[in-house]
Amino acid sequence: MRPRFTKDPVMRQESNKVIMEASVKADPAARAHWYHHSPDEADKLRDTDRLRIKSEDKKDGSQIFTLTITTPIPDDAGTYIIKTVNTLGENIAKFNLNLGVPPGQDGVAPEFMGEPDILEGTDTKVLTMECKVKAKPKPTASWIYDDKTISDRKERYKLPIVELGDDTYACRLSINNPTKQDAGRYNCTVKNKWGSCHGSVSLLF
Numbered sequence: 001m002r003p004r005f006t007k008d009p010v011m012r013q014e015s016n017k018v019i020m021e022a023s024v025k026a027d028p029a030a031r032a033h034w035y036h037h038s039p040d041e042a043d044k045l046r047d048t049d050r051l052r053i054k055s056e057d058k059k060d061g062s063q064i065f066t067l068t069i070t071t072p073i074p075d076d077a078g079t080y081i082i083k084t085v086n087t088l089g090e091n092i093a094k095f096n097l098n099l100g101v102p103p104g105q106d107g108v109a110p111e112f113m114g115e116p117d118i119l120e121g122t123d124t125k126v127l128t129m130e131c132k133v134k135a136k137p138k139p140t141a142s143w144i145y146d147d148k149t150i151s152d153r154k155e156r157y158k159l160p161i162v163e164l165g166d167d168t169y170a171c172r173l174s175i176n177n178p179t180k181q182d183a184g185r186y187n188c189t190v191k192n193k194w195g196s197c198h199g200s201v202s203l204l205f
Helices: none
Strands: 010-014 017-025 031-036 051-057 063-070 078-086 089-097 108-112 126-136 140-145 161-165 168-176 184-192 195-203
Touching (some): 063 078, 078 195, 108 184
Parallel strands (some): 108 195
Antiparallel strands (some): 017 063, 031 078, 078 089, 108 126, 161 168, 184 195
16 A cells, blocks of 8 residues: 555644654555655755654554654745655655744745746747745745756756846746657745745646
8 A cells, every 4th residue: 555644744833843744554664755845855854953853653553754843943944745655656745834034024935926827928939937926035946847956057948037026026937949748747946034935837738
């Protein structure tokens, strides 16, 4: 049996700690991997002084996987992903940790203004996806496709962030000469010092 969640994963706060927890059943037993922002290998989490990753086997055959963050800081905000895996398959769940802007500070954690979308254009040789966000200060954006981070070093891709005014930005991914091989899900993570948001666009041909 591939991993399945026995109930909705939960996130709770205890004193100065944030705890994310998932209950899973799987046969054979599952392994869990935790990620921050995206399921890219570069975003995979490991134990540190402030991050603790644990697993517990229960008598009913389920497994409890937890990620504990002690004394969260603004850089800890954003999307957390747990991927549970065994030889028969995998299952994932997401948590969104939004710490907000501390009192007395001027800023806005990134938040989407509508759903990420594909722009209509007259140039059939260029396909552009867009995530509109409100953020202060100006955010950065990264795009993931097929579990790999897209780089604008490749001539086929452009990743501009366009200022629209009033602390609003259009985070775009343009693909030159798109083909059917480009079909799939594209994940966008937008972040600044106060937090992050995560969205996705499905490209179909």
